[in-house]
Amino acid sequence: MNYFLTYTVYVLILSVLMGISTWKLFKKLGYNPLFAFIPFYNYFIILKETKHPKWWAVLSYLPIVGPIMMSVFHLYLMKKFGKTLFKDQFLTVILPFIYMATVNYSKDAELEDENELFLTDEEKEAKKKDSFLGSVTFAVVFATIIHVFVTQPFGIPTGSMERTLLVGDFLFVNKWSYGYRLPMRPLAIPFLQGTIFDSGEKGNPKDDPKSYVDGVKLPYERILQFNKPQKHDVVVFNYPQDSVHTAIDRKDPYVKRCVAVAGDTFEMRGGRLYVNGKPETILGDQEIQHRYIVTTGSQLDIPSLYNTFGFLPVVEQQTNNGFVYGFQGLTDKMAAEIKKLPQVIDIKEDVQEKGYSAVAYRDENKKKIDTTQSIFPINKPWNQDWYGPLRIPKKGDVVTLNQETLPEYQWIISEYEHNSLENKNGKIFINGKETNQYTIKQDYYMMVGDNRDASLDARFFGFVPEENIVGKPMFTWMSLQGAFADNSSSYQAPFKVRWDRMFKATNTGEANKTSYWWIAAMILILFFGWEYFVKLFRKKKTDDDL
Structure with a gap:
């Protein structure tokens, strides 16, 4: 309720600003000046007078999309009064209500005659360009609507969910899986999550320019919530302890498996996961992996092993007696096959000692604790292999x-x-x-990666609040091996497209994923078919006019 009340206040403020800066222009258009103050209807009139689709008015106050469409509508209105120069367009976009007010209260603001019979060749060419820019703008707006209100693309840069999700998988996330979380920062640059660009390792992330206006904010609200995350779901959520962004929906997105829900008790025993005292249930699409230390008499052929097993982050170290390898992400089957290699002298699972507390520090004197790299909570003698028992808080x-x-x-x-x-x-x-x-x-959840020994997950950052939940991955639309550099490995995978993973479902729990190639085919058919029918319609209209 607080969300909609706050949103209504924002709409009314914008409507008052619109009315104050344009009421005289509406009067010159032949309308009651008070219409300039009425939300949606004021933009409906502008679209009607400038011969654009009138239903676009419904987009004028939507979060993120609204500011784009408002700028477009303001440009239409200014063009109606002859303000077509670059400086006019620039000021209309950057200082909309201030610049429109100067036009509104000036004595020389008059409607321009737009009769096409009297247009010069230059004016006709400019009109074609405006039409093209309008098409591009609407395409961007349409994509923004899909991105904000339906589904969002998401890339997998790390191996914490191997082998369920591979490094270089690109997913579409269904934002309605657990009810739609309404945007909390309505004024933002489309398609950017938190920042406009990353300053890199030398810069302070807090100084990076934000892609949203933090001062314009709305409270948390979720609508049409018919389901909540369940055990075994692969879930996309905003990183809870992101210290850079205060806006929940602008925190870094993470993807993990929900291993325990509110009210459950979570525990790790020797690298094995238990929920409510019982060993976890392994689904068909889930492969549990562990870290192994492999001692060999001679060097292993890592590229060959990578081609055989796929994802294989490994650190190689030469010793006086041979080589020592630290493998992350080995399944029991893979570990058994590597053990059979003739160079292998010894292989053992790397499990931390019980009672050892995994606390990281930010200074040499070990006084400043780095909570992002320390086990949660920091006062427990736990580590990622021996953890808990910990009860997950419930509303x-x-x-x-x-x-x-x-x-x-x-x-x-x-x-x-x-x-x-x-x-x-x-x-x-x-x-x-x-x-x-x-x-x-509110309810809380325990989110842990399938690749347990290479996952920064809830064992480090703690409980994930319900308000941080984004949705479920739907399917992988692109998969590129070698798309992201792996800093944990001394071997970089060669670049290639994984065609067998594209348009495959993500969150079914089944070993054999459902293919969604037919969706891609339908999108292409609809896109090119739409273009064909639009061109046909325009040609017929031109012929009828002649």
Whole structure:
């Protein structure tokens, strides 16, 4: 409810600005000046007078799409009053309500005669260019609508979900899988997630120019939520502990498998996953992998192994007696086959010791803890192979707060559920009041990668709030081996297209994926068929006019 109330306020503010800056122009168009203040209808009139599709008016106040369409409609209106120079168009886009107001209140703003019989050749050519630019703009707007409101493309740059999702897979994500999460930053550059560009390793990510206006914000709201993430679902979500972006929907997107839902108990025992005390169920599309240390008497042929097994990040180290290899992402079957190689002296699974706490530091004195690389919560003697048991918070849970439990819940209280939290003199204060308990306001999930030993997942960043959930991957539309550099490996895979993975379903749980090549074929047929019929219609209209 807060979302729609806030959104309505934004619409009314924009409508008032539109009315103040254009009411005289509407009067000169022959309309009641008050129509300039009416949301949607004001743009409907502009489209009607400039002979453009009037239904475009419904796009004028949509998040992200709206600002683009508003700029287009403002340009149409200014052109109607003869403002066609580049400086006019530039000012209309950059300072819309200010520039339109100067035209609105000027004494020389008059309607231009647009009778095509009196157009010069230059004016006719300019009109063709405007028509072309309009087509391009609408194509961009249409793509933006699909991107914002239906499905979003997503690339896999790391091997944390091997072999379910491969490095270089490009997916379409269904934003309606768990109910549609309404945009929270409505003023943004289309197709960009969080920043316009990355300054690289030497720069501070917080200084990178943002692709959205952080000051214009809407609260979290999800509509038509008929399902919630279930155990075994592959889920796309926004990284909870992203310190660069405060907007939930602008945090970095991650993809992992939901291994435990709200109310479940999660545990790792010697690198094996348990939920509610039982070993995990392995689905047909899921292959569990582990890290192995392989000792050999002579050098292995890594390119040959890569061609045999596919994804194979490996670090090679030469010793006095031969070579030592650290393999990530080996299934039990692959490990057995590598063990048979004649060069192999020894192979063993690399499992961390029980009781060893995986804490990372940002300084040599080990005083500043790097929470992004440390096991969650930081006060437990856990690591990624021996973890838990940890209960996943559920909406309505009343949890006990003390110095031992606070590290487990502090991010939930202060960041995910937006309360003020203080811990001073051994006492805990929430929103200024001392307390020893807290009621959880939303469901949380445990998201872990299938490639457990090469995954920065919930064992490090903790619980994933429901509000961070984006949706389910639908299918892989492109798969490119070698598309991303693998910093964890001393071997770089050769570039090639994986044709066998393209247009295959992602989230079915089945070993043999459903193919969606027919969707690609239909899209191409509809695209070229539409172009053909549009050209045919235009030709017929021209012939009729003659």
